Amino acid sequence: MINRGYYEGFGGAYIPEILVATFDELVDAFQKAKNDPHFWQEYTSLMSSFSCRPTPVTFAENLTRMFKGPRIYIKREDLNHTGAHKANNVMGQGLLVKRMGKKRVIAETGAGQHGVATATMAARFGFECTIYMGEVDLERQRPNVFWMERLGARVVPVLDGTRILKDAINEAFRDWVTHMDTTHYVLGTACGPHPFPEMVSYFQSIIGKEARKQIMDLDGRLPSRVYACVGGGSNALGIFSGFMDDPVALVGVEAGGKGLDSGEHASRLCSNDARIGVAQGYKTYFLQNSDGQMKKTHSIAAGLDYVGVSPILSHLKEAGRVRFEAASDEEVLNALSLTMQKEGLIPALESAHAFVQAFKEAPTLSSEDSILINQSGRGDKDIFTIADAFTDPKWREFIKKKAEGYHA
Amino acid sequence: MLESHIRAERGKKEILLMTHIVLGYPSFEEGFQIIEAMVEAGVDLMELQIPFSEPIADGPVILRANQAALANGATVEKCVDFAQRVARTFDIPFLFMSYYNILFQYGLDRFAAFMARAGLKGAIVPDLPPEEGEDYLRIMADHRLAPVFIFSPSTPDTRLRSIAACSKGFVYCVARKGVTGSDTRFTGELESYIERCRRATHLPLALGFGVKDKRDVDFLRSKVDIAVIGTQTIRLVDKEGVGGRRMRRWRLGLI
Ligand SMILES: Cc1ncc(COP(=O)(O)O)c(C=O)c1O
Numbered sequence: 001m002i003n004r005g006y007y008e009g010f011g012g013a014y015i016p017e018i019l020v021a022t023f024d025e026l027v028d029a030f031q032k033a034k035n036d037p038h039f040w041q042e043y044t045s046l047m048s049s050f051s052c053r054p055t056p057v058t059f060a061e062n063l064t065r066m067f068k069g070p071r072i073y074i075k076r077e078d079l080n081h082t083g084a085h086k087a088n089n090v091m092g093q094g095l096l097v098k099r100m101g102k103k104r105v106i107a108e109t110g111a112g113q114h115g116v117a118t119a120t121m122a123a124r125f126g127f128e129c130t131i132y133m134g135e136v137d138l139e140r141q142r143p144n145v146f147w148m149e150r151l152g153a154r155v156v157p158v159l160d161g162t163r164i165l166k167d168a169i170n171e172a173f174r175d176w177v178t179h180m181d182t183t184h185y186v187l188g189t190a191c192g193p194h195p196f197p198e199m200v201s202y203f204q205s206i207i208g209k210e211a212r213k214q215i216m217d218l219d220g221r222l223p224s225r226v227y228a229c230v231g232g233g234s235n236a237l238g239i240f241s242g243f244m245d246d247p248v249a250l251v252g253v254e255a256g257g258k259g260l261d262s263g264e265h266a267s268r269l270c271s272n273d274a275r276i277g278v279a280q281g282y283k284t285y286f287l288q289n290s291d292g293q294m295k296k297t298h299s300i301a302a303g304l305d306y307v308g309v310s311p312i313l314s315h316l317k318e319a320g321r322v323r324f325e326a327a328s329d330e331e332v333l334n335a336l337s338l339t340m341q342k343e344g345l346i347p348a349l350e351s352a353h354a355f356v357q358a359f360k361e362a363p364t365l366s367s368e369d370s371i372l373i374n375q376s377g378r379g380d381k382d383i384f385t386i387a388d389a390f391t392d393p394k395w396r397e398f399i400k401k402k403a404e405g406y407h408a
Numbered sequence: 409m410l411e412s413h414i415r416a417e418r419g420k421k422e423i424l425l426m427t428h429i430v431l432g433y434p435s436f437e438e439g440f441q442i443i444e445a446m447v448e449a450g451v452d453l454m455e456l457q458i459p460f461s462e463p464i465a466d467g468p469v470i471l472r473a474n475q476a477a478l479a480n481g482a483t484v485e486k487c488v489d490f491a492q493r494v495a496r497t498f499d500i501p502f503l504f505m506s507y508y509n510i511l512f513q514y515g516l517d518r519f520a521a522f523m524a525r526a527g528l529k530g531a532i533v534p535d536l537p538p539e540e541g542e543d544y545l546r547i548m549a550d551h552r553l554a555p556v557f558i559f560s561p562s563t564p565d566t567r568l569r570s571i572a573a574c575s576k577g578f579v580y581c582v583a584r585k586g587v588t589g590s591d592t593r594f595t596g597e598l599e600s601y602i603e604r605c606r607r608a609t610h611l612p613l614a615l616g617f618g619v620k621d622k623r624d625v626d627f628l629r630s631k632v633d634i635a636v637i638g639t640q641t642i643r644l645v646d647k648e649g650v651g652g653r654r655m656r657r658w659r660l661g662l663i
Contacts, residue, residue: 013540161462178586275513292512294461
């Protein structure tokens with residue numbers, strides 16, 4: 001093994017022997033790309049023509065006025081092609097797949113955003129594509145399943161375990177240990193064995209690079225706080241990386257689900273329910289019992305509903321560089337409504353977690369301050385979940401009629 | 409010592425059989441009967457898998473056995489007590505197989521001390537490459553236990569040698585790519601891989617993944633020291649139940 005990628009004791013590469021050679025090949029391809037001065041340029045130019053980079057930073061004037069506190073800015077990752085920051089990582093890994101000469105890609109997906117992004121990348125680069133998705137997530141993110149299949153990907157429902165994101169990751173690994181000669185596993189977040197945490201953060205750092213420059217141009221100074229939601233940690237690490245060496249408070253917001261005391265949440269770094277362990281190929285904080293069996297997690301946002309968290313974030317937590325908070329399902333729906341009504345923006349349920357914490361803290365900051373929220377994705381994919389949460393009667397009527405139409 | 413035991417047995421038999429069961433599956437009591445039947449039938453070594461919620465190297469059959477065992481309430485404490493009872497009752501070498509998190513949460517030192525006390529001989533941990541196993545290697549050595557590492561067809565020769573240098577007792581050769589349970593082609597390609605493994609180490613070799621019937625075992629005879637019957641053992645239990653007579657016939661059918 002060339003290198004194992006540790007962040008002060010977190011990370012590593014706990015992989016079956018059959019995959020060691022594949023990881024060595026990947027580490028090598030990634031290092032070469034990183035050292036190639038043209039690679040980053042190739043990547044950003046692809047992202048500016050295929051996606052919508054640089055994504056803008058929007059000044060949230062109405063929210064700012066309402067909270068009477070800091071100026072609130074929003075980084076618009078929702079404006080990426082396919083509607084989330086996931087495209088950044090996927091297109092970057094796609095370029096690596098081309099360099100490695102592989103012909104097939106596989107991926108796990110929770111919210112379906114990473115799956116859809118991977119399916120577009122595969123279509124564009126001419127790769128065969130298989131997406132693993134837990135059965136529970138298939139149900140709650142149906143629109144994305146539709147798009148993946150239309151884009152030519154095979155979507156495989158995962159019926160084992162808790163049938164959500166972690167189980168989809170296990171299944172993707174099982175595919176990979178069988179087909180690694182032709183196949184690359186496009187892991188969707190900054191988790192898993194080395195080099196994934198480093199590699200995914202590297203591609204996502206495009207968010208922070210742009211955002212720092214944009215906010216300096218717009219506001220003339222650094223924000224006092226930056227907020228991002230944390231599932232595996234990729235959008236958070238992406239935006240945080242731009243401000244890591246600045247006097248800026250970095251706040252990661254995890255899924256508080258039905259409350260940290262309820263046991264039904266996915267808060268690894270700000271609840272007392274997680275312990276350091278090793279699973280899915282890396283060492284980090286996991287929500288697990290005292291035997292080391294992974295627990296069931298819950299979040300209204302499929303993309304945050306995960307037992308582990310980036311080893312880089314575990315390290316940054318212990319180093320005191322990033323503060324972690326949790327937002328409950330209910331708070332998330334309220335923040336989402338407020339953002340839609342005040343600003344005309346539609347954050348994904350995942351992203352809305354970051355808004356919750358920003359809104360909690362805004363009234364405590366002065367009008368001298370500014371804050372930056374990462375809107376990691378758009379909420380269109382959540383239409384069924386959100387409609388149910390608000391028990392929207394007209395939507396319900398529409399779905400009933402639609403179903404009757406299929407019966408006829 | 410595990411290695412000398414294997415050599416002595418190999419002096420008497422052309423090939424040894426190692427079977428694999430998941431602790432707590434279908435239940436601990438049935439597990440005990442299965443082991444009893446297998447020992448009676450002449451199985452030479454057994455792998456006792458402590459179930460884990462995320463068994464990424466295992467295929468559907470063993471994965472579901474892991475899940476069923478956990479759903480039936482198999483805790484690590486129960487597995488460990490059961491293993492002690494088994495190792496003290498039957499006179500063949502038993503090894504633990506599990507994923508690293510199980511050992512890590514139990515405490516490596518406590519785990520190894522327990523194995524030594526209970527009379528287990530070693531452990532197979534498929535998600536722990538030697539590079540990540542510094543503490544594990546030291547602690548296993550302190551308790552004179554055998555850390556069994558894994559060779560794979562994609563492992564280059566130099567790496568085979570460095571893995572062998574960490575392994576004790578024997579080396580587990582994974583027959584092919586993929587997870588446990590799918591079919592393996594017993595062909596010339598496998599033969600040249602086994603030759604590559606032989607050249608890399610003097611330790612006895614076990615070969616597993618996809619070994620399921622007499623033809624497969626015949627192919628391996630005189631090429632490796634131990635044939636590992638993993639998924640097929642669990643399929644047999646699923647299909648035939650735990651009756652001793654069937655188990656015996658099955659083993660006679662293999663050798
Ligand atoms: C819109 C959106 N935001 C955030 C996440 C969480 O992932 P991460 O923490 O890696 O950014 C997801 C995951 O699916 C997502 O779709």
